[in-house]
Amino acid sequence: MAVTATDPHRAIDAVWRIESARLIAGLARMVRDVGLAEELAQEALVAALERWPESGVPENPGAWLMTAAKNRAIDLLRRRKLLERKQEEVGREVEGEVETPDLDAAIDDGVGDDLLGLVFIACHPILSPEARVALTLRLLGGLTTEEISRAFLVPETTVAQRIVRAKRTLAEARVPFEVPRGADLAARLSSVLEVIYLVFNEGYSATAGDDWTRPELCQDALRLGRILAGLLPEEPEVHALAALMEIQASRLRARVGPSGEPVLLLDQNRALWDQLLIQRGLTALDRAVLMRCRPPLPPATREPAPRRRQTGRGSPRCTRRSSK
Numbered sequence: 001m002a003v004t005a006t007d008p009h010r011a012i013d014a015v016w017r018i019e020s021a022r023l024i025a026g027l028a029r030m031v032r033d034v035g036l037a038e039e040l041a042q043e044a045l046v047a048a049l050e051r052w053p054e055s056g057v058p059e060n061p062g063a064w065l066m067t068a069a070k071n072r073a074i075d076l077l078r079r080r081k082l083l084e085r086k087q088e089e090v091g092r093e094v095e096g097e098v099e100t101p102d103l104d105a106a107i108d109d110g111v112g113d114d115l116l117g118l119v120f121i122a123c124h125p126i127l128s129p130e131a132r133v134a135l136t137l138r139l140l141g142g143l144t145t146e147e148i149s150r151a152f153l154v155p156e157t158t159v160a161q162r163i164v165r166a167k168r169t170l171a172e173a174r175v176p177f178e179v180p181r182g183a184d185l186a187a188r189l190s191s192v193l194e195v196i197y198l199v200f201n202e203g204y205s206a207t208a209g210d211d212w213t214r215p216e217l218c219q220d221a222l223r224l225g226r227i228l229a230g231l232l233p234e235e236p237e238v239h240a241l242a243a244l245m246e247i248q249a250s251r252l253r254a255r256v257g258p259s260g261e262p263v264l265l266l267d268q269n270r271a272l273w274d275q276l277l278i279q280r281g282l283t284a285l286d287r288a289v290l291m292r293c294r295p296p297l298p299p300a301t302r303e304p305a306p307r308r309r310q311t312g313r314g315s316p317r318c319t320r321r322s323s324k
Helices: 007-031 034-055 061-090 103-107 112-122 129-139 145-152 156-173 182-204 215-231 236-249 275-293
Strands: none
Touching: 007 034, 007 061, 007 112, 007 129, 034 061, 034 112, 034 129, 034 156, 112 129, 112 182, 112 215, 129 145, 129 156, 129 182, 145 156, 145 182, 182 215, 182 236, 215 236, 236 275
């Protein structure tokens, strides 16, 4: 089929939605700066907008974007290194204070840890809840500032300021691009889950505007929850949140009547419930219950989990859900 002038632009938009989070995550690990990583990724996007309409969409567009962004990162670090050499001529501070990442080795690593690191950066407790939501939707959801502002019915300038301040706060605090371990993981994970659920809840029951629901926000939260469940398969809380969102989202089509009025649960047309989402939710619930009821074996890369203090409340019931 012949490629029209508009086809590459639609392809670029689709590729960016899918690949932007992985692209920014990989670059952030290399340059150790989320804001800079996003700029490098957007420069690669601009290059695609300039070249793909003429040369056609490459067979592996995600790899093309990553290569283009990597080359820009290498040029940037080379300029920094040249500047450091000039500074060495007049005096250098503590040797080895700034470590230059190995880009060639880093670019070939798996993206799982990169994406997980980006999740924990975007949802860092040092940021306000509003900033976490905006930064998460920007970096992981691939939404534009205009789309985020429209979804939450706030001025676009407000969202832009939140994102800029969030990236500046992370840079000034020198928050490391890493996945927390051991007890720190559990403490930070609650912030991540809170952000994802805030996004979902705003879509499921809008707090402002004329519409009762915003399904597109629910879909963004579901996608983030599924990504997190894939990256942290041994965390029962992650699967529990995924189960909650999948089952709740299954009723979205039945929650609003023909005239936009809300429909209570007992009055809903169950034929409109999404059976696939229900099944996915029940599967996630099974995984959460089973993992909660057996002591997990920490992977070799994790620190041993601290022993829980007995509270006198007894252990949770571990009866598997019936298939009825």
